[in-house]
Amino acid sequence: MHPQALTLWRGPRWALAALLACLASLGPFSIDTYLPAFTGMAQALGATPMQMQQTLSAYLLGFAVMNLFHGALSDSAGRRPVVMVGLAVFTLASAGCALSTDITMLVACRALQGMSSGAGMVVSRAVIRDLFPQEAAQRVMSQVTLFFGIAPAIAPWIGGLLFVHISWQAVFWFLAGVGAVLWALMWRHLPESLHASQRQPFDVHHLMQGYRELLANRCFIPLALASGVPFNGMFLYVLSAPVFLGEILGLPPQHFFWLFLMNIGGIMGGAWLSGRLAGRVAQARQIRYGFSVMLGMMLLNLALTLGVGAQAVWFIPVISLFSLGWALVVPVVTLMLLDQAPTRRGMASSLQACIGSVTNAMVAGVLAPLVMHSAMALAFTALGLSLLGGIAWFWVRGKIASP
Template sequence: MSPPHNQIQWSGPSWALPALLALLSVLGPFSIDTFLPAFSGIAQSLSASPVQMQQTLSAYLLAFAFMNLFHGALADSYGRRPVVLVGVAVFALASVGCAMAQSIEQLIAFRAVQGLSAGASMVVSRAIIRDLFPPAQAQRVMSHVTLYFGLAPAIAPVIGGWLFALLGWHSIFWFMALLGGGLWLLNLIYLPETLPRSERQPFRPKPLLQGYLALGGSARFVLLALASGIPFNGMFVYILAAPEFLGTHLGLAPTQFFWLFFCTIGGIMSGAVLSGRMAGRVPLKWQIRHGFVLMAVATLINLTATAFLTPKVWLSILPLGLYSIGWAVMMPVVTILVLDLNPLRRGMASSMQACVASAANGLVAGLVVPLVMHSTMLLALASASFMLVGLAAWLYLHWRWPAIGRFASN
């Protein structure tokens, strides 16, 4: 059962709240995608090895995963708004530190601080949506957020590539600092507080531990988190390996990296539109099934093309676009199911779901990508493996609890 409906209502235009929450979510993509075209320049400037440059990604992602355990619990205790504002402010300051870094070690350290803070906006925004809206409408809003959010990583590498070419790699992090400062001011003015004081949970060790254990010990939560978080790496592994995949294997210049991001993010936006249109009309489990079917088809095309055909830009990138459509179709649905496992701890549920996903992302960045980025076949096999893990989790969940997601959201 859900708690009493929140008395806070959004009085602005229907598009404005999804746009505001989507802007909060751009910090993560911009932290990753904007500086990828500058990898070679940063490495040369700071005398960093490829492994050290990869650590600028893994340090961010692992810190992101760790702190995600606490963003939601803090938001359940102190309210949504303060956690968002503090997180965005710290992100802006950490971006200044990255811009002023004089060594690769300093850059890695400030990237970790970026990771510790950037997750607050994403985690809390999901809880805000479910605070305000019933399931079907919440799914539509999440789909709209995904749609707007999809623009960020599409344009981030383009911005990063041009900033690097015109002003050098430091300017990329100054841009992130300005972005964080602007978002902080925007949310200070417009972001509502959606968690009434009467529904806040005490931030004490024992209740927190009980909440973590209850969710972590729930097989349904673990399987849903795996089903949504692990398949994302099927396309993310290519994004993380973009300098090698696009630059070496496909022969593209840094300013042409946007083709990969344009295709994958275009797929995410298309899948978000489909998910929003299915909300309230199609049973949730059907939407998840459709998403996995699209990802499986894309994976087979990618494996076949990689194994038997000469690498070409369009042939290597288009299957990733289809894959991202499938992921975006099922992601909002799974998120609704996760948040409704414990309506009084939605922040914590969002935190733990994000923690599972971002921990997997961090491990992929730090361990998997360095091992597979030198071979297009290894990249394709890694992508297929991530999809299969998510598919296996969903199939077992469907077999064990066949009633889950049986009906359309309402």
């Protein structure tokens, strides 16, 4: 922790949580906003569905690769500089997307967006642990997850309106504006939470050695998988939204926001509950509750898909409850993961984000295109991803000290 942590932020904790949530949500926000415009973008640029899917894969791969460095850079130069540069590059990349005249330029600018947007997610986690002890950090992390849900909930609605009433380019001009506003907010309000005495010299050899040590840690990878892989159970449906919602469920683009709204409502409910349980329920028990909800909802999703077929009236509430279970798990598991490297939390956050992003990219580039046209295949795949996360936690739970 920062030696003067109590003086760095004098406002209410919820305000800091809202500020950090803005940073953390920029990545998913820039995905959810442009999904409703997929069809129009493909027609305007003469792109195939597979080429359009690569705009997601390029974004996620760029996010994953650069995340290996965001945390280490913030451990060396400080948290603020990494955030400010990341937001500036994101703003310029969003403008580049809006100006794209072919699919190649769009994919390249989306990759640049991904490389820059991850800075906020990585650094926001490190800031929390810089400023707060364990129980307080869990409450703030839960509040961040709570606020995190607001942006993705409105993103597809905004994207759908901009696409239907203006153009697909308007979606990316809007994202450029969001990046500029966030840059101004962070410049004015974000504290530097890394004390000068805690800064680490940036050395690539030292960085790679640190990553090797983390990868050799028998708890780190299972914890990263326990928090990241189940997320793809719902992310798979988000990635498949243009086909699943539009073709299978028959919803128009401007109604896509119902899935996102209910999904994020579940995340916000789970985050609120996680904050209430901090210090009252053993962390391992809270995680068990979360996985029980997730697996139960995915089994119900599969049973209803087999029994009555995919229908929005039951599917959207089931996915919402799945999201609640995930939000119960992720704040606790993330703090456990960061504490595996207490002197290099930025690096630990980077590696966690990288592992999660590689997983997301594989789901976006490989799994989603294979299964998005079948409600049955989607249900089986989402259940499998949830089971993988549960197995990872089951394996590591006895090796983690839990209060």
